[in-house]
Amino acid sequence: MNKIYIVLAGCLFSTSLMAKTESQDILTGDKRLSCEAILCLSSGDRPNECNPSLKKYFSISAEKMSETIRKRKDFLSICPSSKEKGVPELVNAIANGAGRCDAKELNRVMQRTKTIRKCEKTGLWKKETTCTDIKIIYIEPKKPKYCTAYEQQGWTYRVDQVKYVGNPDQGGRWVDTK
Template identity: 45%
Template sequence: MISKILTAAAVSLALTAPVVSQANTKLLTGDARLACEAILCLSTGSPPSECRPALKKYFSIKLKRAHKTLAARKNFLKLCPSSDGTDNSAMIESVVHGRGR
């Protein structure tokens, strides 16, 4: 009885392993990931501690002129792809000119 349960569990794991590995390959990494995290973190009232790396990257973007800094930060946030291919410029614009200063 126990061997049948263990066999069923092993077969189940073997069948789901490819699905899990395929799902992991679609995760964002690098600056695209940080840009998406920064958008989420800047959109919330009090960002959690998990936001530190993304916000550190965002606020480390500093140029000599304020308008150039905002443009560079906006370009950084544009690295975050839209899931359905739509343009998210309006949302990014409001984040940059709102809390993301």
């Protein structure tokens, strides 16, 4: 993990370091938060130093999820190194997957409803049939494509942090493994 994190950090900050003058301030403001967010959201670990950048990133929202994703992607693109080779794909994967692939969110968005018709014989001699439709809510056990893209993106280091337990027809659900 450390090797990947160091390589990513070097890539993200190399352009900024080379372009600096006498000032020791490497990055400040949203540029700094943007670069830090990319690093923090690429790692399976989130140290306390990530809190300001993650707070900024997750505070970005809009009425529609597609707009939220676009705005978060725009924020990550503020980082000067976001245009370097491989990083635009990373930014896209983060914007689409980060914060949307934990157990709580997967249990919400992967909730499905199906209707089952249950029939039984009724009446004195059980010659009549009565049927009722029963709606069953279940959680889909397959991750959405954006989660797979986020987790399998070459720059991210993510140990599976969620897994599906149980059977969809018997209350199966996503749980956090950390």
